[in-house]
Amino acid sequence: MGRPMFMNCNRAVIEAAILSGCRFFSGYPITPATEALEQASHRMAAMGGVFLQGESELSVINMLMGAASIGVRCMTATSGAGFALMQEALSHMAGIVELPCVILNVSRGGPGFGNLTPTQGDYRIATRGGGPGDYRCLVFGPSTVQEAVDTTKLAFALADKYRIPAIVLSDQMLAETSEAFDLGEPLAEAPVDKWWATTGCKGRTAVYLGRAQADLSPRAEYGGALLTPNLLGLEGGGESFESHMLRLVEKFRRIEAAEVRTETLYLDDADLVVVAFGTSARLIRPAIEEARARGLRVGLIRPITLWPFPSRLLAETATHVSEFLVVEMSLGQLVDDVRLAVLGQAPVRLFSTLGGVIPRPETVLPEIERLLSVVPSRA
Amino acid sequence: MATAKAHGTIDVDEERCKGCDLCVHFCPPKVLRLSGRRNSLNHRVVELWDAARCTGCEICAHVCPDMAIVAVYREVVRA
Amino acid sequence: MEQVFRQPTSAALETTYEFCAGCGHGTSLRLVSEVIDELGLREETIGVLGVGCYSTNPVLFDFDCQFALHGRAPAMATAVKRLLPDRLVFTLQGDGDLTAIGTTEIVHAATRGERFTTIMLNNSGYGETGGQMAPTTVIGQRTPSTPRGRDVAMDGHPTRMTQMLALLDGATYVARVALNTPVNIARAKRAIRRAFEVQRTGQGFSMVEVLTACPSGWRLSTLEAMKWMEEVQMKTYPLGDLKVPA
Numbered sequence: 001m002g003r004p005m006f007m008n009c010n011r012a013v014i015e016a017a018i019l020s021g022c023r024f025f026s027g028y029p030i031t032p033a034t035e036a037l038e039q040a041s042h043r044m045a046a047m048g049g050v051f052l053q054g055e056s057e058l059s060v061i062n063m064l065m066g067a068a069s070i071g072v073r074c075m076t077a078t079s080g081a082g083f084a085l086m087q088e089a090l091s092h093m094a095g096i097v098e099l100p101c102v103i104l105n106v107s108r109g110g111p112g113f114g115n116l117t118p119t120q121g122d123y124r125i126a127t128r129g130g131g132p133g134d135y136r137c138l139v140f141g142p143s144t145v146q147e148a149v150d151t152t153k154l155a156f157a158l159a160d161k162y163r164i165p166a167i168v169l170s171d172q173m174l175a176e177t178s179e180a181f182d183l184g185e186p187l188a189e190a191p192v193d194k195w196w197a198t199t200g201c202k203g204r205t206a207v208y209l210g211r212a213q214a215d216l217s218p219r220a221e222y223g224g225a226l227l228t229p230n231l232l233g234l235e236g237g238g239e240s241f242e243s244h245m246l247r248l249v250e251k252f253r254r255i256e257a258a259e260v261r262t263e264t265l266y267l268d269d270a271d272l273v274v275v276a277f278g279t280s281a282r283l284i285r286p287a288i289e290e291a292r293a294r295g296l297r298v299g300l301i302r303p304i305t306l307w308p309f310p311s312r313l314l315a316e317t318a319t320h321v322s323e324f325l326v327v328e329m330s331l332g333q334l335v336d337d338v339r340l341a342v343l344g345q346a347p348v349r350l351f352s353t354l355g356g357v358i359p360r361p362e363t364v365l366p367e368i369e370r371l372l373s374v375v376p377s378r379a
Numbered sequence: 380m381a382t383a384k385a386h387g388t389i390d391v392d393e394e395r396c397k398g399c400d401l402c403v404h405f406c407p408p409k410v411l412r413l414s415g416r417r418n419s420l421n422h423r424v425v426e427l428w429d430a431a432r433c434t435g436c437e438i439c440a441h442v443c444p445d446m447a448i449v450a451v452y453r454e455v456v457r458a
Numbered sequence: 459m460e461q462v463f464r465q466p467t468s469a470a471l472e473t474t475y476e477f478c479a480g481c482g483h484g485t486s487l488r489l490v491s492e493v494i495d496e497l498g499l500r501e502e503t504i505g506v507l508g509v510g511c512y513s514t515n516p517v518l519f520d521f522d523c524q525f526a527l528h529g530r531a532p533a534m535a536t537a538v539k540r541l542l543p544d545r546l547v548f549t550l551q552g553d554g555d556l557t558a559i560g561t562t563e564i565v566h567a568a569t570r571g572e573r574f575t576t577i578m579l580n581n582s583g584y585g586e587t588g589g590q591m592a593p594t595t596v597i598g599q600r601t602p603s604t605p606r607g608r609d610v611a612m613d614g615h616p617t618r619m620t621q622m623l624a625l626l627d628g629a630t631y632v633a634r635v636a637l638n639t640p641v642n643i644a645r646a647k648r649a650i651r652r653a654f655e656v657q658r659t660g661q662g663f664s665m666v667e668v669l670t671a672c673p674s675g676w677r678l679s680t681l682e683a684m685k686w687m688e689e690v691q692m693k694t695y696p697l698g699d700l701k702v703p704a
Contacts, residue, residue, distance in 0.1 A: 202501035
C-alpha cells in the first residue's frame with residue numbers, strides 16, 4: 001500500500017512533514033531551499049495548518065519556538081546562511097527548553113553568503129551546533145529523495161519522543177534532484193504527552209516554559225531549566241542548573257544508545273573502509289562497486305544519523321580493517337568524528353572536495369586503488 | 380441633606396513590603412508611614428498609624444509595586 | 459466592612475517580587491493580572507515574556523507563560539496566536555528588548571496586524587544589566603554607558619517606536635501610559651483592558667507602552683524617580699492614545 005510520487009526533494013520533504021502531522025511552517029526564501037517554502041505555502045493551509053513567511057531566519061526560528069511551545073509539530077527549510085542565524089534559538093530549544101522542531105538545512109557552498117553549489121560544509125555546525133553551551137540536535141544525512149522522506153518522518157517522531165530539535169541535512173545537489181519515491185504511511189509512534197505545552201491552563205496547573213526561577217509559585221510547573229538562581233550562584237528551589245545539564249547528558253546518552261542509523265557494505269572482508277554520507281556517498285557508490293568487481297577489498301560505512309554518530313561501529317570496525325578513507329565535500333569535518341571514533345587504531349585518510357567540486361567515481365576509485373596497493377591485507 | 384462618610388482599613392503583608400514610600404506619599408488622608416519595624420529582607424515596613432481616618436480609598440493598594448497591600452476594606456456610613 | 463480590594467487570582471501570591479523598591483514592573487504585572495481576572499480569561503491566557511527583570515525575576519502570573527529570547531517575543535506570539543486564535547496572547551517586553559534587538563520582530567508583527575497585544579515596559583534603559591543606555595534613553599540622561607549624559611551627536615536620538623508602530627495599517631490600538639500617579643495607574647489599567655478587548659474583536663495588533671520607574675537604574679529614590687518620569691521622561695514620551703480603533 002504505497003504512495004508513489006515523483007517530486008523534487010525539497011517538495012518531497014514537505015509532503016513527508018505533512019504526513020507526519022506537521023501543521024506549522026515558517027520560512028524565508030533562500031536558494032536552494034525555496035521550493036520547500038513554496039510547497040508549504042499551498043499545502044499547509046490545505047491541511048488545516050498555518051504557513052507564515054517570516055521576515056528573517058531569526059524570526060522564523062523563533063516562530064518555530066512559539067509553535068513548538070504549544071505542542072504543534074513545526075518545521076522550516078533553509079540553507080547555510082539562514083541556518084547560521086538560527087543557532088541561538090536552536091541552542092535554547094535543545095539545551096534549555098527542550099523543544100521539538102524539524103529544520104531542513106539545504107547546504108550550499110559556504111562559507112559566508114556562499115554560492116549555489118553542493119557542499120557538506122554544514123556538517124560541523126549541524127552536529128556540533130553553532131550556538132552557545134552544551135547541547136545536541138538530532139542530525140540526519142539522507143542520500144536520496146526516498147531517504148530524505150524517510151528521515152523527515154523519523155525526525156518528527158524522534159524530535160517529539162526526546163523533546164529535541166532535529167536537522168535534516170540536505171545539500172544543493174540533492175535538493176535539485178527529482179526522483180520517484182514512496183511517501184508511505186505515517187510512522188507508528190507511541191503517544192507523546194506534551195504536558196509542558198503552554199496552551200492555556202484550563203483544568204490544570206499553569207506551566208512556565210523556558211525560564212523558571214527559584215521561589216516561583218508552587219502552583220506552577222516548570223518545563224525548562226532553572227536559570228536565575230544559578231545566574232547568581234545561589235541555591236534555588238527545585239532542580240539546579242547542574243542537575244538540569246546532567247539530565248540532558250543522560251538524555252543524549254540514551255539517544256546515542258538507541259537511535260544510530262547507518263548503512264554498511266562489505267565490512268566482513270574489507271581492508272579499506274570508505275566513510276561518507278549524503279550526496280558524497282551516493283556519488284561514489286559506483287567506485288566502490290567497481291573496486292569490488294576488480295577484487296579490491298573495500299567497504300563502506302554510510303552514517304544516516306550524523307548525530308547520534310556511529311562511533312561504536314567505527315571503533316569496532318577499526319579493530320579488523322587496515323585503513324579508512326573519508327570522502328566529503330568540505331575541508332574535512334566528518335573526518336574529525338571518524339578519527340575520534342577510530343582513536344588511532346587505524347589511519348584515517350581524507351578525500352576532500354571544495355568549492356562546489358563533487359567527488360566522482362573516476363576520481364575516487366584511483367585513490368581507493370592507491371591506498372589498497374600500499375596497505376597490508378589483514379587476511 | 381444626607382451625607383456619607385467612608386471608613387476603611389487595610390491588611391499589609393509585611394514580608395512583601397520594601398518601604399518604597401509610594402503608598403505613604405499618595406495616601407490622601409496621610410494615614411500611612413514607614414514604621415520602625417523591618418522585615419526579614421531588612422526593609423522598613425509600612426503601617427497604618429491612624430486607622431480612624433482611613434477611608435478605604437484603595438490608592439495605596441493600586442500604587443504598591445509589590446502587592447504588599449493584600450486587602451482593603453471599606454464601609455460607607457450614611458448620616 | 460466589605461473587602462473592596464483583593465489581589466488578582468491571575469497573580470500567584472505565594473512568593474515575593476524581587477524587583478527593586480519602587481520598580482514599576484511589579485505594578486504592571488499586577489495591572490495585567492487584574493484585567494485578565496476581570497475579563498475572566500486566566501485559563502485562556504498565554505503570556506510570552508521577553509528578557510529583562512520582568513521575566514528573569516520571579517514572575518507572578520498564575521497562567522501559562524513562555525519565555526522568549528531577547529527581542530523575539532513577537533515572533534513566538536505570532537505563531538501562538540495564529541495557531542490558537544481564541545486564546546488571549548500577549549507579549550511583555552522591556553524597552554531594550556522591544557526597541558533595540560527586537561525591532562524587526564515587533565515592526566513586522568504590527569505590520570502584518572498580528573492579533574496579539576504587546577505591553578512594553580519603558581524605563582528608558584536596560585534595567586537588568588544596570589541601567590545602560592537603550593534606544594529609549596532620553597537626551598541628557600546619564601547612564602553607565604552614557605556617563606556624560608546621552609548626547610545626540612555621539613549617541614543619536616531616542617526612538618519613538620510606539621509612534622512608528624501607530625502609523626502601520628496593521629496596528630489597531632496603540633497607547634502610552636505611565637505609573638507615576640494613582641490617576642495614571644488607573645488610566646494604564648484602562649488602556650491595558652482596552653488593548654485586550656481589541657484583541658478579542660480580532661481587529662489587529664494592539665499595544666500599550668507603560669512608562670515605569672527604575673529607581674536603581676536611574677540612581678534615584680522612588681519618589682525622585684516618579685518626579686523624573688513626570689518632568690523629564692514624559693517630555694520625550696508624552697502620554698495618550700496614539701491610535702484608536704476605527
